[in-house]
Amino acid sequence: MSDFDCRYDAYRHRAEDALRKHLSKAGEPWQDDQIPSMLAEAMRYSLFAGGKRLRPVMLLAAFGMPEEPLNDALPFAAAIEMIHTYSLIHDDLPAMDNDDMRRGKKTSHKIFGEGMAILAGDALLNRAFELMAESSAERAQLAMAEIARLAGPRGMIGGQAADLAMENSAPDMNMVRYIQRHKTSDLFIAAIKAGSILAGKDEYAIAAAEQYALHYGLAFQITDDLLDIEGFQGVFGKSTGKDAKAGKMTWPAVAGVAQARRDAEKETALALEASAALGNSADFFAALAQMVLGRVK
Amino acid sequence: MSDFDCRYDAYRHRAEDALRKHLSKAGEPWQDDQIPSMLAEAMRYSLFAGGKRLRPVMLLAAFGMPEEPLNDALPFAAAIEMIHTYSLIHDDLPAMDNDDMRRGKKTSHKIFGEGMAILAGDALLNRAFELMAESSAERAQLAMAEIARLAGPRGMIGGQAADLAMENSAPDMNMVRYIQRHKTSDLFIAAIKAGSILAGKDEYAIAAAEQYALHYGLAFQITDDLLDIEGFQGVFGKSTGKDAKAGKMTWPAVAGVAQARRDAEKETALALEASAALGNSADFFAALAQMVLGRVK
Secondary structure, eight states: OHHHHHHHHHHHHHHHHHHHHOOOOOEOOTTTTEEHHHHHHHHHHHHHHHOOOOOHHHHHHOOOTSSSSTTHOOOOOOHHHHHHHHHHHHTTTTTTTOSSEEETEEEEEHOHHHHHHHHOOOOHHHHHHHHTOOOOOOOHHHHHHHHHHHHHTTTHHHHHHHHHHHHTTOOHHHHHHHHIIIIIIIIHHHHHHHHHHHTTTOOHHHHHHHHHHHHHHHHHHHHHHHHHHHHHHHHSSSOOOOHHHHHHOOOHHHHHHHHHHHHHHHHHHHHHHTTSSSSGEEEEEHHHHHHHHHTTT | OOOOHHHHHHHHHHHHHHHHHHHHOEEETSSOOOEEEHHHHHHHHHTTOOOOOOOHHHHHHHHOOSSSSSSSTHHHHHHHHHHHHHHHHHHHHHTOOOOOOEEEOOOOHHHOOHHHHHHHHHHHHHHHHHHHHHHTTTTTTHHHHHHHHHHTTTTTTHHHHHHHTTTTTTOOOOHHHHHHHHIIIIHHHHHHHHHHHHOOOOOOOOHHHHHHHHHHHHHHHHHHHHHHHHHHHHHEEESSSSSHTTOOOOHHHHHHHHHHHHHHHHHHHHHHHHHHGGGGHHHOOOOHHHHHTTTTO
């Protein structure tokens, strides 16, 4: 096992433990302080559907080494994964991307119905902020404000809304960049920035973390869109060729496949450049960036 | 104009100003730090659809007198109304209550489509937490944690989920009480508790505020359900008789109309009792409680 794999797994296990710890037990709904069993089941179903935990791993890696006590960062790691999961549940709804499958499993609304899927998403978003607000870590409020801004209408939701509103519009590179920056990069930025803020990093390190996550996210989304075109359903557990059918304004749709591949390489190189300033996590983040391109090679 | 009306209007205007101030301007989506115009429009449409601003008024009244500087409480007043508004947008969706009209206007998804309505709700919830996290008020984080808990899966969303899951189930008084407490009372509790916490009130006053809001919320929801049966579409701007058609487990459906009226009176009396401990806001909250019953008299 490489150093990288070992460190990734260590962070990932810490994140899994935090998620398990912070998701309320289901119970009979008329007992107080318990949550209706179907809601709890729906929250758990999507949260433990086999994600790679990329965002909480990034948050923890930006915070400290895996052998250090990461306690101050753990609720934030759980929270960022809850926010990511809520966005997937809502994205998969028939009124949005209308996906029946995700990570090789049926999507939330296919199992629990649309109404409960909407509520499960809402519940995960609320629970994320509850967890962060309960933190007694120094700078907790600052980290929370960053996450809220980057996940909200000026961040991820802005990207999702533009993505939805621009279906079947004329190709526009500025628009694609806006959509991908906000839809995808912003939550990576939130993760790495929150980890850095909680660790008390200086402005210079925080700016480098933001640059890294921005370019990482763009490379990530471009390769995701290339995979949707080139098709690896078996690998990704979700259906492919959907973007074109939905008239989505993706990077390869606007720039062409060959240019998109070159842009993914360029964005990866920019992420690698920024990773150098990430202190004793520089190697880890460099290795992470290099893996993105591997998905389409 | 009565003292009560005058004070209500003063709080309401402060809340309106705070909402206007804190809702980002719409712009071309590819300009940074701006949000896609359709998303901004959808957020504003529901937020300025003529609500009574009951929850922010309660939060401000629990915080201080209208002539005092209320600055520390204003972002929280705006936030609680954003949370209320997001819950209405999602509640009105076809997969939930399927309402076409709200406050005499078309509901969000009828104007902007279901996908954008889901995102507008998500955006308002995020923006609410962003606003609160940016506060520099003492005890801001504590107030935010209370609001998050009471709005989340152990609070309002728990009530909404039970409401949805229990459609067409056998009548059960414990269940109705659970649903109404969480679906309706919890956000009133959040408002009054957050205002009290921000003002630095002692434990005794905070407990009284919680009791008041619990019983106020139950009286409020019982009369709402009575109105749905007895029908005042002109007054409420929303369609009536829907609960019975949807097989909703409402208080009058379980206890009968006559008993529900008596229970609304009982809950109002309990709210009045609790209001006595609310210091120089006691009269204001007492008058507010007395108005609830007026709706079905």
